[in-house]
Amino acid sequence: MTLSPAAQAILDRYSDDTAEVSWLWESMAAEAVLRHGGPADAEALLPLFLTAPAAHDALMPVLARHGDLRLAERLLEATVEGGRLREGVPSGVLHAVGRLGYTPATPLLWEHVDDSYDVSKDACLGLSHLPCEELRGAIAESLEKHEGAALFPEFLPVLAAKTQDPGWLDRLVAWGGNHASTDCNGGLILGIALHGEQARPAFTRLLWDTRWDACDRGTGSALWTYASTRVLGLDLPQLYADLRELVRTGADPDVRRDAVRSFLTLVEFRCAEPWTGVAAAEARLESSDTLYHLLFAQPSEDGDTLTELADRVFGKDEHYSGAVRALEDSLRTEAAHEWALRAVTSR
Numbered sequence: 001m002t003l004s005p006a007a008q009a010i011l012d013r014y015s016d017d018t019a020e021v022s023w024l025w026e027s028m029a030a031e032a033v034l035r036h037g038g039p040a041d042a043e044a045l046l047p048l049f050l051t052a053p054a055a056h057d058a059l060m061p062v063l064a065r066h067g068d069l070r071l072a073e074r075l076l077e078a079t080v081e082g083g084r085l086r087e088g089v090p091s092g093v094l095h096a097v098g099r100l101g102y103t104p105a106t107p108l109l110w111e112h113v114d115d116s117y118d119v120s121k122d123a124c125l126g127l128s129h130l131p132c133e134e135l136r137g138a139i140a141e142s143l144e145k146h147e148g149a150a151l152f153p154e155f156l157p158v159l160a161a162k163t164q165d166p167g168w169l170d171r172l173v174a175w176g177g178n179h180a181s182t183d184c185n186g187g188l189i190l191g192i193a194l195h196g197e198q199a200r201p202a203f204t205r206l207l208w209d210t211r212w213d214a215c216d217r218g219t220g221s222a223l224w225t226y227a228s229t230r231v232l233g234l235d236l237p238q239l240y241a242d243l244r245e246l247v248r249t250g251a252d253p254d255v256r257r258d259a260v261r262s263f264l265t266l267v268e269f270r271c272a273e274p275w276t277g278v279a280a281a282e283a284r285l286e287s288s289d290t291l292y293h294l295l296f297a298q299p300s301e302d303g304d305t306l307t308e309l310a311d312r313v314f315g316k317d318e319h320y321s322g323a324v325r326a327l328e329d330s331l332r333t334e335a336a337h338e339w340a341l342r343a344v345t346s347r
Contacts, residue, residue: 006032007041007062014048027058034061034275042066050078057090061275064096072102083111091115091122095277098126106130110138114153124155124187125277128194132162139163147171150181157191169195173202182213186224189214190278193228200232207239208246208259215262225262226269227281235285236270237294239263244304247313260313260320264327267295271330288334296328 003011006029013019033041042063049056049063063071076097079089094112097105105126112123132139140163146152157175160168169192176188189206192199206212207225214225229239243263247256270291273284295306304312307324314320 002040003044004033004037004041006030007037007044010059011044011048023055023058026056030058030062034065035273037062037066039066039068042068042071046071046074050075053079053089053093057092060090060092060096061277064092064099064277067096067100069100069102072097072100072105076102076105076108080108083108085112085119091119092277093122094119095122095126098123098129099277099279101129103130106132106135110135113142113156117154120153121155121187124153124158127162128158129279132159135159136163140165143168147175148179150179151184152180153187154184155187155190157187158194160191161194161196166195166198169199169202173206176206177209177211182216182221183219185212185214186219186221189221190224190228190231193231194280197232200234203228203232204234204242207262208242208255210255210258215265217265222265223269223274223276226266227276227278229266230281230283230285231278233283233285236267236291237286239266240294240306244309247309253313256313260310264310264320264323267291267327267331271327271334288331288338292328292331292335295331 010026010029010033013021013025033045042065045059045062046067049059063075067075075093079086079093085091085093091112094105094109098109109123109126109130112119113127114120115123127135139159142156143160143163146156157172160172172188172192176185176192180188189203189212192203192206207214207229213219213221215222229235240263243259246259251259271288298305307321307328310320310324
């Protein structure tokens with residue numbers, strides 16, 4: 001297999017002794033490899049990553065998405081010592097080896113669950129991709145220890161489904177709805193979604209529930225809410241229909257404003273497609289062209305485009321009017337990019 005142009009550009013830049021390589025440039029090139037690359041890119045970029053893992057952490061998502069079990073094994077051999085990550089190794093390694101399905105890493109990842117925020121997050125997200133059969137009891141015990149707390153290891157709840165106790169779905173919902181701080185509920189939201197189809201009703205309720213602040217960017221929950229919609233197969237046209245119904249039925253004005261803000265945030269994430277590392281969240285459920293047409297080019301059954309709906313809810317608030325216009329521009333650009341890719345790949 002041949003390398004993608006972006007991966008080749010990264011290697012060429014580092015092979016040129018006179019070239020300066022900024023982290024920003026490398027991260028942009030790595031983003032292109034992440035979106036459009038493949039296994040050959042991960043193989044070629046692994047040695048570069050291992051020369052200085054902390055300096056090349058922008059390559060970590062590429063290894064996680066496009067690597068394989070053999071790459072995961074080599075990655076651990078080079079970055080782990082004495083059952084812990086070597087000093088200076090980014091915790092994304094934990095996420096990567098779990099995502100790649102490398103089950104021998106299970107004890108290592110569990111060892112890091114009670115670590116600092118980023119390390120714990122990566123360990124939990126990595127474990128969410130592994131069977132964890134030998135950890136069922138330990139996971140349940142750890143969840144019970146923290147259940148009902150306002151603050152806790154935020155991503156521990158993503159492992160609740162690994163206990164194979166269906167009762168944890170309702171327990172996570174109650175935990176987030178009644179006790180957890182909204183600064184610490186991203187893992188609860190994703191943990192609920194990872195229970196699968198039976199979680200859809202509960203997730204849809206919390207999405208529009210102001211108590212959850214599910215689409216709050218400041219707390220970081222919004223990213224995991226967006227990932228959860230993808231895990232559950234809730235596409236934006238479905239959610240837009242829910243939003244229109246909520247606005248149409250005359251809900252409390254604060255609820256309507258929060259719901260529209262939440263939907264705008266979800267569409268923003270859809271345009272940006274940020275890396276979450278959650279494999280089940282990576283299906284693109286609708287094309288940008290379809291979404292643009294639905295939201296901005298064709299009035300809904302209520303006679304509104306998204307712009308008009310936002311105007312009805314917020315009035316002529318310049319902040320939200322500007323935000324919706326910017327979103328329309330972004331979605332149009334994304335749609336044009338999709339058409340360009342189709343034209344290139346169909347040649």
